Amino acid sequence: MNFNPNSSFLYLVAAFVILFILVQSLFFLIRAYRRGKEIGMDAKKLRKTITSSAIFTIAPAISILLGVLTLSKFLGLPLPWIRLSVIGAITYELPAATSTASALGVSLSETITSPTVYSAIAWVMTLGILPSTILVPILLKRIQGGLVSIKSKDSKWGELLITAMFLGMISAFMGMVFSNIRKGLPGWIPIFVMLFSAVLMAVCGLFIRVLKVKWLQDYALPICMIGAMVFAIIITPAIL
Amino acid sequence: MINKSYDEKTHYYGKLWIWTAAIVFVFVPISICVYYNAWPPFTSVLKGLLGVAPIFWTVGAIEVITFTPMLGTGGSYLAFVTGNLTNLKVPCAINAMEINNVKPDTEEGEVVSTIAVATSSIVTTLIIAIGTLLLGTLTPILNSPVLKPAFDNILPALFGALGVVYISKNLKLAVTPMLFMVVLFVTVPSLAGSVGILVPVGAVISILMARLLYKKNII
Incomplete structure (x- = not known):
């Protein structure tokens, strides 16, 4: 079969994944919004949170779009579109594609025409990032349990701990x-x-x-x- | 403390969504292989994976431990599906909690963080979708050399504003990890490519320093 990395089949797969992400996000958004009202939070404030988060997102999202553009030069549009709409990020997907291509002895200077190379890259991109998704349901309750026990012993230290973690992240990026x-x-x-x-x-x-x-x-x-x-x-x- | 039954339900729905998401992720390469009848040799996938997995699996595990306490239950289940944590979801959630004056791991914090992550995920998905569909028109604009410096500097632009708020509030706590990282990156510039690995290093230094200052009643 002729392989086209911009085929309508691949666009269909992309549309399915994007729809899944949108539905999941909407589910959590509506649920949290209702919960906020239930516990007596100001609806105006909740709506403001939505607006301010949306506006904040625009610039970083455009920079993610640039990542789609970079990858599309050799992978076509649908796969980068899928990967960067889910857990992937350009800092991961590009090395994943490069690593697979070099393992197969293929150059990424032009659009991929072999479906086998393409599917190998899709597998590496998927499997390389999967642990951070599946570790959340496995570890989240334990991590929260640990935090709860720290907080119950010493609530001020519990708060400091989260602040310290965030400062650690900020300092790495500022450094x-x-x-x-x-x-x-x-x-x-x-x-x-x-x-x-x-x-x-x-x-x-x-x-x-x-x-x-x-x-x-x-x-x-x-x-x-x-x-x-x-x-x-x-x-x-x-x-x- | 977070209401038990709501939180329990969030865990239940969160697990359901995240496991389904994992299946959807794997469905993508499977569908490509089946449709094009192009199963790659196992060894080539393994070789490709060997080049990235050791680093990315480690970073992934560390990200789960570092970011879930900041994102809360709903935020974590969603952010680890929709991705772009350090450059988007975590700053977005933290900023939203700051604006609303609520703390992570409280009922209000949980609501605000989930709303922020969900909104950010929807907007990101829509912008990428619109951008992809309008690519012909947008490519020359996005790739224009005039705009390039703006996107090259998106992280300094984000962390400058975010940093000044948190550093000024926690000056004593911030000095050591900040100095350490600046000296480290100036000495070994090539580490810029592995900043993901250095986030937990920064977190550990920051936590140890916080403990020391807290024990000595300085903070």
């Missing part, structure tokens, strides 16, 4: 921003962008706390993020 500074001024661009974003956030904080611009609180993060991305567009050509 990564410094990885190119030995390359001279262009290596400093990400740091300037990060600092600009931080300063924007501090300014937003002033507006929220001192000038009482309450609506800004819900949109501060996406505003700072997009502001800093625009800043990157302005300073990069000036520096390079």
Whole structure:
């Protein structure tokens, strides 16, 4: 059979997976929203959470879309579309495809025409990421049980523990921003962008706390993020 | 503490959805193999897998341990299906809880985090779907050299704003892991490719430091 990585069959598979993801997300969204109302949370606040989360998501989602574009050059559109709509991320899918292609002695410089190579890549992408999905139902209750017992012994330490974990994640990513500074001024661009974003956030904080611009609180993060991305567009050509 | 029966039900539905999702994931390569009658040689899949699985299975397991306490029950069951945790779902959930002034592992935190993760998943899926369908029109815009620096710097743009909020609130706690990571990445720049592995390293340093400062009544 002739193989086309953009065939209607593959689009059909993609549509099925995307529909599954949408239904699952809607199920949890509606359930949590109802629960919020049930325990007396302000419906207005719940709706604001939806709006602010949606707006925050736009920029990162477009960057994920760029990942689909990158992979589509050799895998066609449907498979990258599936992979990046589910647990996959470009940082994983690209090495997975490269690793499989090199194991099969195939180059990824052009569109794949062999269905066997294509299916091998699809298998590696799937199996490589599956553990993080299936570990959740296996481990979640145990992890929560552990946290509950820590909290019941010492609630302040329980809270500190979660904050410390989050700070650990932030510090790893903020540290990564410094990885190119030995390359001279262009290596400093990400740091300037990060600092600009931080300063924007501090300014937003002033507006929220001192000038009482309450609506800004819900949109501060996406505003700072997009502001800093625009800043990157302005300073990069000036520096390079 | 979270209401038992609601939380129990979330676990029940969550498990049902996540196991179904795992089946759906595996169905994709199976359907490709069956439809095109193209079963790859077992050894080539194994070889491909050997190149990525040791790192990604480890990172995956660590992500489950690190992020589930922040995401809560519903958020975890959903986020580990829809993915993009560090660059999207976790910051989104944490930011939503911060805005609503609620904490993870409380009833309100559970609701807010699940709403944030679910909304973010829906919006991401829709944007990718629209983007894929409009690819002809969008490709030249998205690939334009003018926009490239913006997307190259999306992580600094996100973590700058997010970082300043958390670091300023927990300055004493943040200093050690931050300094460690900056020195590490400046000394060994090639580690930037394995930042996933370094998230738990940062978390462990941060937890040990928190314990020390807490015991000495500094925080």
